[in-house]
Amino acid sequence: MVCFISFPSVRVYDVVVVGAGPAGATAARLLSRIGFKVLLIEKRRLPRPKLCAGAVSLRADKYLPPDWENAVLNTIYGGNLGWRGERYVNARSKEPVVKIVDRASFDLYLTLKAEDEGAEVHQGETFLNFRNLYGNYIEVETDRGSYRAKYLVGADGALSRTLRVYGYDRKPVPVVEAIVETRIGDMDEVFIDIGLVKWGYGWVFPHGEDRVSVGLASLKGEVRNLRDLLKDYIENHPLLRGKKILSLKGWFIPTSKGSLIKGEGRLFLLGDASGATDAVLGEGIYYAVRQAHIFADCLSESLEETRRCYGKRLKTLEREFLFAYLTGGLAYNFQGLLFKKVQPRDLEEFFQFLRGELTFKEIFLYGVRRFLSALSPF
Template sequence: MKYDIIVAGLGPAGATAAYELSKKGFKVLALEKQKHPRYKPCGGGLTAKIENILEPDFKSVVERTIYKVNFTFRGSGDTHIKSDHPVVYMVMRDVFDNFLVEKARASGAEIHEQEKVTHVEETKDNVLVTTEKNTYSASLLIGADGVNGIVARSVGLKPKKKTAVLIEGEVNVKETAFNKLCDEILFDFGSVPYGYGWIFPKANHLSLGVGGLKKKIKNPGPYYSEFLLNKNLLNEIESEHKFGYTVPLFNGRSKITSLRTMLAGDAAALVDSFLGEGIYYAVRSGQIAAEVSQEILNGNNTIASYEERIAQEIFSELHYARKIDMVFYSFPKIGYNLLKKHPDFYEQIFDVVSGKAGYKQLWNKMKRKVVIETLPFLSY
């Protein structure tokens, strides 16, 4: 049986693409190696701009809406900042991803779970996708099978990326400790080389961890333990489940299309290297892939337009995020001082996460202040 589109991977990018295409009447096959709901290590923070692209029903799976942020440096120097509007919506990825998958299923997508893609072959007329169980044919393929997915390798695509290594704990702490941390998210700069530590409150526990560039830290385990010690949490833990994982950070424009394939989400390395946020860009790239697929199948476009649209809307944004991360993570004390001393700077960050502004505006505001903050270091 030939499908219009095959979607490989049912994280936020793949599930969104499958939903958007199936509700428009296209014959969609979506393949996923695991069975939803499945645990996914991730901070689970949806930046507020997700509201601009998702239907409002996503809030049914939000565990906590965050208005406050605390920035610290190596465990101390609390800088509490409050926004008048939501900054982040906290979710558990097993619940959120399953919510998106079920929307795709309800809209008519054919969902095959526990069926791993093993090979992809493109021809002039179609794309053949082989799994552990069968071989399927379609006009187009959306590769959303993650950082280590087979799709990109099969079609000869290798998006530019920097690899971050992370350890996250899903941690239950004593009630008094949880109550102190439950209404804000925390970012700690300087706790790990070229990265940060975080505490994200969920409904009744904390998702916390550390992450940084793989080539800088190799093993994040010791930094995780030190982070908990610095935040006075070691003696507050009642239960803890730790997970290690990697994240593909954007590292420059690269080719993400081939003859009949488009890469989306983590498979295309569409992760913000400043905040480490990838869910928004996964959802948005899935939507763009669906829009371009519809145009191609209707004879009104070519696959090259997908990369052009991603370049205009997402690559350009992540380019400036990369400039900002070079300051914050190469010189974390300077980055922390920017936040502590200049309220207009973190207000601009709030505008970025809400979608009212972009990283280009943030960078233009930031670079002048960086020079001022650097002068004391140069005087020695």
């Protein structure tokens, strides 16, 4: 008797990307444009909600498609640094500093751009496992099928499953965000409050014309009762007191102290999966899209060369994260002193940083000089 065993056909790609957030969608767009055969797998159906204040610093502009403006809700020209929602120091800029996006539409927009460039997008499909990290192909398993690829990109966020399959048990820090209904019209400034939590801050960012994103981040994860503290912050904030809270949820940020998890063999990690958020603001969108550019610049037929290039180019980002961590130490360990001494010119310095005109190293050195002059009796 002849027995036929049928194997389901396994599709082959150059690159399988897991996660259609800013990191994954950008990587898929750039790699497809270069001519790689790319599959982008996203477990949700887009547009999907993503807990995020949606602030994209202007330094991300050159890493985004030219018409990303279409996804922008608010353009920010100024900032207010306050002490527990009470007193504020204000500064404004002639040029935009930050743009606010709605993450559901922004991520959909980036994914459609990837599709336009030729990426195959599978929505509603969950990555489960990979095998054969060092073989000629990496094997990728999802809840809908199996694929083979030369490279696997794990861009599946703070609770990355690719990272867990790889063997990491990382604990990202919790962050809480509420959407509050309030008529703010064309508000073009953000509010940041210190003095609320250890190593962190509260924020109020406009989201369209009639709602704001309000949140609390303790970027070393040392605060337990963030939800209650956020409710107190909202109740006591002059802009928000008595306004309707439409939602209040928590999610995670994997803050870096100066290193990134890059992957190994044929696995490359990007964005939150690699731990790419800074320890001052918890900003991640800029790093996610920048890292996707670095990966796309490095990818070649040679695995060895790709790994070498990716590791080397990420060192610049890692240095930024280290100086971000040092800046965080300076700012958050001395929050009272910081607020007592802060002046509009300090905020203007930070605006320059957000526009990409200064690095975290320069901000840190500026901070040290200001700190020493604040302590000096002369």
